[in-house]
Amino acid sequence: MIAHWITNECERKLAALACKRIKGTHSFHKIAEIMEEIHLEYNLTWNKIVGTVIDNGSNFVKAFKIYGIKTSVLDFEMEAENMSDSDQSSSSASESDENPRMWTEKLSNHIRCGxxxxxxxxxxxxxxxxxxxxxxxxxxxxxxxxxxxxxxxxxxxxxxxxxxxxxxxxxxxxxxxxxxxxxxxxxxxxxxxxxxxxxxxxxxxxxxxxxxxxxxxxxxxxxxxxxxxxxxxxxxxxxxxxxxxxxxxxxx
Known part of the structure; x- marks a missing residue:
């Protein structure tokens, strides 16, 4: 899994997050589980990810169909603003409120591989x-x-x-x-x-x-x-x- 982002100076950046072996059947459940584990490790909640690019394999497609969200770039920007306001107003929130596990079984927007x-x-x-x-x-x-x-x-x-x-x-x-x-x-x-x-x-x-x-x-x-x-x-x-x-x- 590789992360791509654009800096404030409009520079393209990328970094490898993980390279994991999938043991056993490459089912959509297993794919979703491993992706979520990587997201949790880097605190990448779905509203921080504009989209995830994968190939058109049926197991990958189904993983996002079952566990993914459907959102537009506009929805993403509005959610980011809401999260920012929420962070400022709840600085004393408990650790459980900030736990990424609250978004379990939510993958990001799915973008088909060009x-x-x-x-x-x-x-x-x-x-x-x-x-x-x-x-x-x-x-x-x-x-x-x-x-x-x-x-x-x-x-x-x-x-x-x-x-x-x-x-x-x-x-x-x-x-x-x-x-x-x-x-x-x-x-x-x-x-x-x-x-x-x-x-x-x-x-x-x-x-x-x-x-x-x-x-x-x-x-x-x-x-x-x-x-x-x-x-x-x-x-x-x-x-x-x-x-x-x-x-x-x-x-x-």
Whole structure:
């Protein structure tokens, strides 16, 4: 869990609050419980948190649906003012009145992860398009089928050696969790177009990618490039603040 905030000088800041292992089932109850423990440790009541950004996993979504609050930025500001007035008028309050346990089972506002949402736009929305267009679906399946042969071959020592001897490097197989890894892998396939026939022959594969299929890969890359580049920016290991989402989308 990482905290992000803006200083009075309008500087973006972040700090790691915790990195905890979840043992057993990653249920929404368990997720909510661990998040609350971290909040309590830093006295982060829900009215101090504008929002919590998580991925779109059903267990995370349900945790906030069951235990979270629904509030707008305006509600948040009004609540903060009320809390400030209350603090000034009750300086002699007992320790139990100040105990964060009073807000047990209240998580903050839930904000869906921009990167995960873009991943769904590129994967789920593409899937819907392919279902509606059988011709497009056929060539898409043919292309990925042939590419998968190369990607799987790159995982085997003997085949990997053949690939490296022909193209000078190995081939990167797309990951399951990050859609832009598929974009990068297809871009790599496009770059070895001239050696594709030789590659298939040396590996003992029939029917290499033909001109029509390479044209499809080229069109696919052209259409998905803005999303892939946006994801590369949003998924950087450092300096990734929620405030860069809209500018990133606007530029791409």
């Amino acid at each position: 990167s995960h949402t873009l991943n769904l736009c590129a994967s789920a929305d593409l899937k819907k398009t392919l279902i509606k267009n059988s011709a497009l679906s056929n060539i898409h399946d043919q292309v990925l089928g042939k590419c998968n042969k190369l990607w799987k071959a790159a995982q085997r020592p003997k085949s990997a050696e053949i690939i490296e001897n022909i193209i000078g490097h190995t081939l990167t197989r797309p990951g399951e969790t990050r859609w832009n890894s598929l974009y990068n892998a297809l871009q790599q396939i496009m770059e070895i177009r001239e050696k594709c026939g030789q590659l298939f022959k040396e590996l003992g594969f029939k029917n290499p990618l033909n001109d029509r299929e390479f044209e499809y890969v080229q069109e696919h890359l052209k259409c998905t490039k803005p999303i892939a580049e946006a994801l590369d920016i949003l998924q950087e290991e450092k300096n990734t603040f929620y405030g860069i989402l809209i500018p990133c989308l606007a530029l791409k």
